[in-house]
Amino acid sequence: MNNHLRTLRADRGWSQADLAAALGVSRQTVNALETGRYDPSLPLAFKIARVFEQPIEAIFSDTGA
Amino acid sequence: MSRSEISTQPLVVKILGGLALAAVGALTGAALANAIEGRNMPWADSLALAMAVALITIGVLSAITMALRPSTVPKGCGVLQIVVFLLAGAMFLAPMYASAFVTADTVFAGIVVLLAVQTVANVMLWRRADEMLRQVMAETSAIAFWALQTALFLYAAAERLGLVDTISGWGLTGILMAVYLVSSIAAAARRGIH
Numbered sequence: 367m368n369n370h371l372r373t374l375r376a377d378r379g380w381s382q383a384d385l386a387a388a389l390g391v392s393r394q395t396v397n398a399l400e401t402g403r404y405d406p407s408l409p410l411a412f413k414i415a416r417v418f419e420q421p422i423e424a425i426f427s428d429t430g431a
Numbered sequence: 432m433s434r435s436e437i438s439t440q441p442l443v444v445k446i447l448g449g450l451a452l453a454a455v456g457a458l459t460g461a462a463l464a465n466a467i468e469g470r471n472m473p474w475a476d477s478l479a480l481a482m483a484v485a486l487i488t489i490g491v492l493s494a495i496t497m498a499l500r501p502s503t504v505p506k507g508c509g510v511l512q513i514v515v516f517l518l519a520g521a522m523f524l525a526p527m528y529a530s531a532f533v534t535a536d537t538v539f540a541g542i543v544v545l546l547a548v549q550t551v552a553n554v555m556l557w558r559r560a561d562e563m564l565r566q567v568m569a570e571t572s573a574i575a576f577w578a579l580q581t582a583l584f585l586y587a588a589a590e591r592l593g594l595v596d597t598i599s600g601w602g603l604t605g606i607l608m609a610v611y612l613v614s615s616i617a618a619a620a621r622r623g624i625h
Contacts, residue, residue, distance in 0.1 A: 392508075393500075393563040398622045404563050 368427045372400040374418050388417050452492070452597070457490055475602035476527055482608045483523035490516030506586060509566065510557040518549040525606070567618045574614040 375385050386393045398404035404416065415422045463484050467477045490513045497509035522545050529538040557565065590594045
């Protein structure tokens with residue numbers, strides 16, 4: 367699964383630690399999400415969508431795998 | 432949410448940090464090798480001592496990391512992780528060294544207490560962990576279980592056939608912890624945790 371988390375975060379001038387605090391996860395989890403090493407659960411994906419005020423499909427896209 | 436300082440470290444800081452960790456590892460390994468060689472220990476005790484040193488070193492390094500970069504661990508997990516590592520290290524040392532100071536019964540009672548405290552800390556750690564840390568813990572358990580049950584079956588079959596010597600429970604416990612540590616490193620590396 368691909369995502370635009372790094373771009374969205376950078377656009378807002380947030381650090382990984384800022385986003386981690388907003389999501390209630392560790393900075394390492396944010397880093398793993400951004401680098402595609404970890405796909406979030408559905409609840410976390412919804413939380414990310416709420417934080418960025420965008421629909422989930424605008425943040426995540428299916429790679430077709 | 433307010434803008435904060437850029438969290439990425441300069442490359443030179445990362446390199447220096449890596450070199451510092453490598454130096455700590457080299458010094459710890461050299462000291463451990465000298466201690467094992469000088470005392471002519473049985474291999475099971477040598478392995479247990481190596482595991483204890485590794486666990487305590489990881490605990491101390493985790494404490495340093497938590498102090499320098501608290502956001503790298505889910506809130507409330509850092510201290511618990513350190514407690515789990517340090518208690519595991521202490522429990523590996525106690526059967527070999529504590530009986531020189533107190534009776535074996537007292538040592539065993541102490542180990543039971545430490546194990547109970549560590550179990551509570553492990554449960555609390557699981558409950559406070561974020562979803563990725565929980566997944567890393569679950570994957571570590573799965574990898575370790577698969578590796579250990581495969582190795583145990585092969586060893587048991589070979590032992591039944593009289594092809595290998597019997598390994599003590601103490602030796603098996605050292606092997607179990609070594610496999611678990613390697614499994615945790617593999618599971619964490621998959622998620623980019625170093």
